[in-house]
Amino acid sequence: MxxxxxxxxxxxxxxxxxxxxxxxxxxxxxxxxxxxxxxxxxxxxxxxxxxxxxxxxxxxxxxxxxxxxxxxxxxxxxxxxxYENISQDIYLNAYATYIMSLIDVAFPDSTPILGWFNKLFEALKLINNGIDAAIITNIIEIQLLNVFGVQPEFRGCTICGRNDLPMDYSEAYGGLICAKHYHMDPHRLHLDAKTVFYLRKFSVIDIQKINNINVNENTKRNLRNVLDKLYQDTVGINLKSKHFLDQINDLKL
Ligand SMILES: [Zn+2]
The missing domain is CATH 2.40.50.140 (Nucleic acid-binding proteins)
Known part of the structure; x- marks a missing residue:
């Protein structure tokens, strides 16, 4: 240019x-x-x-x-x-603002990122159309981990590669570990099967192909907690938009 x-x-x-x-x-x-x-x-x-x-x-x-x-x-x-509905709803507004600030800190200015332009466009459209904003946000967060240089292994056990056993997440190994290797990390996150299922699914899902997605409240809370932990421990950014989102979600409870 x-x-x-x-x-x-x-x-x-x-x-x-x-x-x-x-x-x-x-x-x-x-x-x-x-x-x-x-x-x-x-x-x-x-x-x-x-x-x-x-x-x-x-x-x-x-x-x-x-x-x-x-x-x-x-x-x-x-x-x-x-995005009319987003601009009129404080919750959708807070999720959308957080997603945009994440993308803003993840990439340098002036570098074309067409794939992420499309992803953001689609994410905002889905949120605007009433698809669960918390889930869309989780998907963006998981897929941005690679951009932040974290590259968690969600395909199989980081130690043996198996993916046919129950899995948990190990921060020490930077990815999933299978039940056979739980003993290798006493600090594994002890995630339930559903949470692991969605982490894996969201890490590879094509956001442009989502038309509906339903996750129960309990699993949504677990996903929020594990992503907060991963972001805190491995990404280490501190966004005002995230604090605001947390605050209004606390008020909702
Ligand atoms: Zn293993």
Whole structure:
């Protein structure tokens, strides 16, 4: 890519923040150029004409100037839409925001990640359409572990490769261990069979092929706990959006 390229691009808005008195910085994940920060002059002025095109939870086709190293610019919005249900529901809002901030920290700016653009687009669409946001979030979290360099082994026992025995997760071995090898890790996580089943399934599931998924509340809690543990112990990021999500979920109980 040249230092600056005038082009149409597909974008999913990740977040926005106020800049100076009247302007805004808006970060998009673009299909063509990866994550990019855009300077939107006059975005906070009354009657700004692109206002609906840069609302939170907007996606679409834009035209602008993409800079390789500096801020980029949007000249016009060609065709945009909103994840309407997400923007109106505080829970869906919190899940979607967390997913987007995870993707934001997982990848460097300006690196095309078309596969993850599609994945995010699909994840938000599913959440917007009423598919369980907690589960969609778990799938994204599990599949991002590789990106964070964790690469847990979910295919079979990390020690012997078997996958026909009961399995548990071992942080020490960085993956599943089979019942024959439980004695190798006294600190294995003692996960129940259902939780292991979904961890394995979610690690390989194609999010674009999901049309419904039902997991009981107990297993959902277990999945949340194990993913929190894996993220804490191996990824070690601390996201405001995750704290917020935890807080509103605590209030719900
Ligand atoms: Zn084994």
């Amino acid at each position: 040249n230092a600056q390229t005038y082009m149409n691009f597909h974008g999913i808005l990740l977040y926005r923040k106020n800049f100076k008195e009247r302007d805004m910085l808006v970060k998009f994940l673009t299909a063509e150029a990866g994550k990019k920060m855009f300077f939107i002059r006059g975005a906070r002025k009354r009657g700004f004409k692109m206002m609906p095109d840069i609302l939170p939870f907007t996606y679409g086709l834009y035209s602008g100037k993409i800079s390789r190293d500096n801020l980029s610019y949007i000249y016009s919005a060609l065709d945009t839409d909103h």
